[in-house]
Amino acid sequence: GAGVSQSPSNKVTEKGKDVELRCDPISGHTALYWYRQSLGQGLEFLIYFQGNSAPDKSGLPSDRFSAERTGGSVSTLTIQRTQQEDSAVYLCASSLRLRDEQFFGPGTRLTVL
Amino acid sequence: KQEVTQIPAALSVPEGENLVLNCSFTDSAIYNLQWFRQDPGKGLTSLLLIQSSQREQTSGRLNASLDKSSGRSTLYIAASQPGDSATYLCAVRVPNDYKLSFGAGTTVTVRA
Numbered sequence: 001g002a003g004v005s006q007s008p009s010n011k012v013t014e015k016g017k018d019v020e021l022r023c024d025p026i027s028g029h030t031a032l033y034w035y036r037q038s039l040g041q042g043l044e045f046l047i048y049f050q051g052n053s054a055p056d057k058s059g060l061p062s063d064r065f066s067a068e069r070t071g072g073s074v075s076t077l078t079i080q081r082t083q084q085e086d087s088a089v090y091l092c093a094s095s096l097r098l099r100d101e102q103f104f105g106p107g108t109r110l111t112v113l
Numbered sequence: 114k115q116e117v118t119q120i121p122a123a124l125s126v127p128e129g130e131n132l133v134l135n136c137s138f139t140d141s142a143i144y145n146l147q148w149f150r151q152d153p154g155k156g157l158t159s160l161l162l163i164q165s166s167q168r169e170q171t172s173g174r175l176n177a178s179l180d181k182s183s184g185r186s187t188l189y190i191a192a193s194q195p196g197d198s199a200t201y202l203c204a205v206r207v208p209n210d211y212k213l214s215f216g217a218g219t220t221v222t223v224r225a
Contacts (some may be wrong), residue, residue, distance in 0.1 A: 048212060
């Protein structure tokens with residue numbers, strides 16, 4: 001399959017631990033996006049990349065969240081010192097170019113105990 | 114800030130009935146609008162993308178219309194089937210932004 005893939009599919013961690021979530025976009029897609037879906041908040045945008053650059057990080061909920069993208073491909077979302085309110089499904093999407101149709105991965109379900 | 118609303122939150126219909134799902138948005142200056150389907154525990158599947166210059170898009174049994182002036186889009190699903198049971202989300206992008214703003218979704222149950 002040539003879709004967006006994410007790993008792990010599920011992650012259970014203890015409060016205070018760091019976690020890394022990975023996204024592999026569709027090959028050739030230059031734009032990559034991270035969203036978070038939680039019960040009380042719906043789907044909220046976190047950050048986007050054009051190539052390896054993230055011009056606007058204002059959507060990240062706190063400074064415990066960071067993201068990077070290397071080689072114009074794989075992206076990693078890192079959450080430091082996880083809190084229970086970080087529990088959510090983290091979704092990654094990619095598009096051929098910015099403003100094009102976005103295709104989503106299956107998500108990573110994060111549970112912070 | 115773009116606000117996206119989907120009404121109703123849930124809908125149950127018998128198999129064979131046509132489905133009408135509504136999406137409204139507060140800022141009519143959109144770049145495009147996308148309809149998604151989400152099955153329980155799964156990611157989002159893109160159904161239709163309507164550019165701001167378009168009035169509708171069709172794919173099989175699905176038809177989506179867009180009325181920018183009134184800030185509305187409607188997704189029609191003809192002759193519903195139990196396999197159409199899912200949550201349907203609409204999302205809007207404004208011209209100078211790259212994120213999608215999502216509605217809360219409409220959860221559809223098609224009864225056999």
